[in-house]
Amino acid sequence: MHPRAVAATLLVAGVSLFSAFRLFTQTADIYTQAPAVDGVTEYTGRLKALKEILPATGVIGYMTDPGTPANNTDAVAEHHIIQYALAPLVVVPNANQKFVVGNFHKTIATGSLRDQGFKLVREFGNGIALLENEKVK
Numbered sequence: 785m786h787p788r789a790v791a792a793t794l795l796v797a798g799v800s801l802f803s804a805f806r807l808f809t810q811t812a813d814i815y816t817q818a819p820a821v822d823g824v825t826e827y828t829g830r831l832k833a834l835k836e837i838l839p840a841t842g843v844i845g846y847m848t849d850p851g852t853p854a855n856n857t858d859a860v861a862e863h864h865i866i867q868y869a870l871a872p873l874v875v876v877p878n879a880n881q882k883f884v885v886g887n888f889h890k891t892i893a894t895g896s897l898r899d900q901g902f903k904l905v906r907e908f909g910n911g912i913a914l915l916e917n918e919k920v921k
Contacts, residue, residue, distance in 0.1 A: 827862075828865065830908070831866065831870065831908075834912060834914060835869065835870055837914070838870065838873055838914075839873065840872065841872055842873055843873075843874045843875075844870075844875055844881050844884060845875070845878055845883065845884035845885070846863055846876065846877050846878070846884065847879045847886055848862070848863075848886075848887045848888065849888055849889050849890050849892075850892075854877075863875065863877050866885060866887060870885075879915075880917070880920065881917060882916065882917055883905070884914075884915045884916075885912070885914060885915075886913040886914070886915050887911060888912075888913065889911055897915065901919040902917055902918065903915065
């Protein structure tokens with residue numbers, strides 16, 4: 785091969801490698817930090833301790849703040865996230881099961897829950913509680 789052709793080939797290869805290296809260093813700067821935890825991952829992390837004490841399969845109930853409309857978008861989304869986090873356990877959107885996950889945003893008096901037939905099994909913080917429905921055998 786002619787010396788000029790060899791030099792031109794080496795020059796093109798060198799410029800290409802330099803360009804690839806610059807692109808790599810520029811994109812590496814963009815991804816120096818780990819991505820922020822998304823909302824679903826953060827929310828399901830709150831339910832880890834709850835999942836550990838529940839059976840792996842079966843059906844449990846779900847309830848949220850009294851007076852929350854059934855079609856409230858936030859309440860429906862939270863129910864779906866809880867269903868996702870506890871799967872394969874099925875979480876139905878009513879309290880007619882022996883065990884019920886409570887997802888409360890307002891302070892609920894334990895006495896008012898007891899008056900409705902619920903016994904507090906365990907509170908997990910952040911408004912998450914496991915209740916036993918004493919009306920269901």
